[in-house]
Amino acid sequence: MTLQQLRYLCAIVDHDLNLSNASDTLHRSQPGVSRYVRTLEDELGTRLFVRSGKRLVALTKAGEAILGVARRMLADAGTISQIGREFSAKDEGDLTVATTHTHARYVLPKTIKAFIDRYPKVRLSLRQGNPTEIAEWIAAGEADLSIAAEPLTPVRNLILLPCYQLMRIVLAKPDHEVLQLKKVTLADLAQHPMITYDSLFTGRAKIAEEFRRAGLSPRIVMSATDADVMKTYVKMGIGIAIAASIVYDPTLDASIRMRDVSHLFPPNTIYVGMAKDSYLRSYAYDFIEMFEPSLTRKAVDAAFSAAILSE
Template sequence: MELRHLRYFVAVAEELHFNRAAERLHIAQPPLSQQIKQLEAELGVELFYRRTKRQVQLTEAGQVFLQATYRILAQVEQATSDTQRAGRGEVGTLAVGFTSTVVYDILPAILSQYREQFPNVHLVLQELTTTQQEEALQNHQIEVGFCHPPLKDNRLKLESILQESLVVALPETHPLVQETTISICSLANESFVLFPRHLGPGLYDQIVSFCQQANFSPKVVQEAVQLQTIIGLVSANMGVALVPASLQNLQRAGVVYKPLAGATPHVEVAIAWHLDNITPVLREFLLVVKRYIKERGH
């Protein structure tokens, strides 16, 4: 039994006339009659009884089969639609990893645009360090990550989407808050709050190298994994912190952000994904990200 047999049966059952059903199906009447006979032979029951040579009536078995056929064809149509939508990346699940830096700038805007365009995709968001994201991408626990290069695994595709400068976060009682800009040299004797290097070696090395270019190594008195925790420790007067400029959107009582004098290293944010794991949902998400970055650049 094939789907065409079911569609032929429905046409005859609705028209109750072989000629009209054949015209509706754009086929000749004799082949249609033959297909219905084959269907009845396969089922072992008569679906129609003849009132005239061309006009028919549904038998009781035919009425039961018609209702079942409607359900089958509806399910086939739904399955076809769902499959096509999945192929277009309109349904499914997407696991996204992100560092805390992107929460205060680009990630909310990107997710908002994506949700508007693909409301039926289930997003699973995981806040992870760059190192954790690399591992999660390798294990297919996430499909895409917002991270800070570099990554070790060359099987992962990286595309830069943002570069921003560093600023200094100071306790509001710090003498330097009176300055318009802060020289990196003036932080030589300060206590620093920083994240452990193994969680984000790229950004960590940029910060340490920046200090070393000013002839000092930062005196790290406290480590914290998340940037919002680092800012909380700054507000508690535990030290100062060098953070990406977008973190200024995280307003915290007791903390003042100040620009640094002169050029600073550019903190790079990139999207990363596994070259062997590009699903339709991921493909469409990457297009949304790239379109947003292009529009933002303008």
Template structure:
């Protein structure tokens, strides 16, 4: 099996489309279908299943083989990087995963700096929930991610701390308090973010032997802000998660001060490419424990 065949399978997993994968690799859809059939015949097993209802999805063995294929491409990239470095060049690819706020706050500036310093490097970005970014790292779908704890057996590099605050409607009784503690929130209708944010909130309440009264769970902070404007509850978030507060939304700090760590994460820090290391070092230079 050659590199082109391995790359084709990986591109199909990324695009979930024979046609789109073919476009990336300059192949026609019939050629992609023939190539996949050849690969499956060589391996003696079915990797990909297609049907009208579910589209393209990988079999169980196909998912496991995908991890191996991604690792092979990663190792081949390191060879290319070593050869390029010998010639005084910087080349490579970095696939970055980040949750929504991180994409907004960090990624644009990082990409601009990377393009200025390393014009030969190619950056790909995938945006998802914190849990999804962690899942991508374990599957070797991405090279590096920006996450919040827990870290789930990943190698992490501290980036910065972000202070927790409570958002509420200005008519809410808690707004009369200068500061708020977790026991103050007992019994309040809480709007909580999903996809990795909720665990720290539950942990904070557990420290006081309390259970948060979760009224709604949501994917995006914008949804919580709109609900707060209607007096439907309060939410706990971080200062850097908010660009500006809309009308009828105010905040109070939690006391004692509570912070959420923001980390860079890789699957194995001793097995990253030069391109991934360049991304990490650039990010640390721009943001490590700095106010933004």
């Protein structure tokens, strides 16, 4: 059975079972079209048409059922061809990157600028969320790539490739006493109203765990998904903030100060993620390598192969 046979079957039905008209549309001889239909019937072991002499007068019950499947198969074949054409156009298409606000705001701009310069015809979308949302979008095929910490709970169908580690800092107003300490401890931080990440962020969980291990209960007065929001309230004197080191810019954040506290909290590993069953366009590989040069196409393909073998 071939797609051509199915195409002839549909054409005959579309021309009200008139073999002559169907043959003209298909640019084939009428005997040739009849032969293809007969061959298909022989292969299937059933008749598709009710005949009166050489005329086709109706579809059989089997013919009606097979016609529906044939139309779907031809439609799917057309879709496959369309996908092939899209993927052969290596410098145009769509790319959706799921990430956190912190990375969209502080890490990705240079990568995105370089990518758009190289691929001006690619429609790039950024989708922001917390690590669990991001992982679920990737696993569900709603985004092509992710740049974020690992989700709080494992998500199936996900490949995570480590890129780098984020350290922690404390942000405070310039005259805050925590900035004057020779060495900051968890107990020192716990004495002050605190602003930190939302509970759905991996960094918040790690921060909370360190206080718990020390037997301390910090007074968290506010949580946020956006580091810029956290900085705004630090500037207002609401409290100190524990944040990722990348969010502090001495020039833009001149009204607050930063203190390194990487000795108090474990680093947060940032990953590039993709679905195990995804097919990455060439420009998606380039985006990954622009973001993290060690993640070459060879490295990413090796990760895909390892994920498949582990199943």
